Amino acid sequence: MKALSLTQPWASLVAIGAKKIETRSWSAQYRGPLAIHAAKSFPVCAKDYASSPVFADALRELQIPGKTIVESLPTGCIIAVCSMVDCQPTSGKRPGHGSNPKYADWVHSLSLQERAFGDYHVGRFGWFLEEARMLAEPIPAKGALGLWSFDHPSLEALV
Numbered sequence: 001m002k003a004l005s006l007t008q009p010w011a012s013l014v015a016i017g018a019k020k021i022e023t024r025s026w027s028a029q030y031r032g033p034l035a036i037h038a039a040k041s042f043p044v045c046a047k048d049y050a051s052s053p054v055f056a057d058a059l060r061e062l063q064i065p066g067k068t069i070v071e072s073l074p075t076g077c078i079i080a081v082c083s084m085v086d087c088q089p090t091s092g093k094r095p096g097h098g099s100n101p102k103y104a105d106w107v108h109s110l111s112l113q114e115r116a117f118g119d120y121h122v123g124r125f126g127w128f129l130e131e132a133r134m135l136a137e138p139i140p141a142k143g144a145l146g147l148w149s150f151d152h153p154s155l156e157a158l159v
Contacts (some may be wrong), residue, residue, distance in 0.1 A: 006022065007043065036079055
């Protein structure tokens with residue numbers, strides 16, 4: 001199965017279905033099952049995002065009693081599976097707007113929450129994810145850059 005590493009809190013947002021579009025600086029032709037890996041590193045700036053109201057509200061269901069949201073998010077493991085169904089550029093020429101790239105129509109229809117969870121600047125790509133399912137138990141994994149392969153018997157039963 002293909003896998004994608006995401007820094008927390010974005011990995012958990014995908015896992016619970018709150019984030020349905022992952023934004024990247026590169027496009028992908030791949031479509032199909034995708035394992036979501038929570039990267040081992042959890043930079044201070046990402047912890048700040050996780051603690052901000054829009055993120056913390058979405059992640060509240062994952063908070064472990066006696067721990068902060070940040071302390072509750074797993075790292076260095078596969079935490080979910082989903083389906084990658086499409087990949088679209090965030091920009092495109094819109095009729096009547098000259099030759100300057102403008103945001104693609106789909107970007108204009110995003111919810112405020114989805115917009116807060118991604119980087120939709122011109123020149124990026126939206127990876128459309130569906131049917132996210134959080135694993136009952138995370139699977140330790142090293143992770144990698146780009147799309148990478150990860151095979152585990154418990155994941156095969158989920159796709």
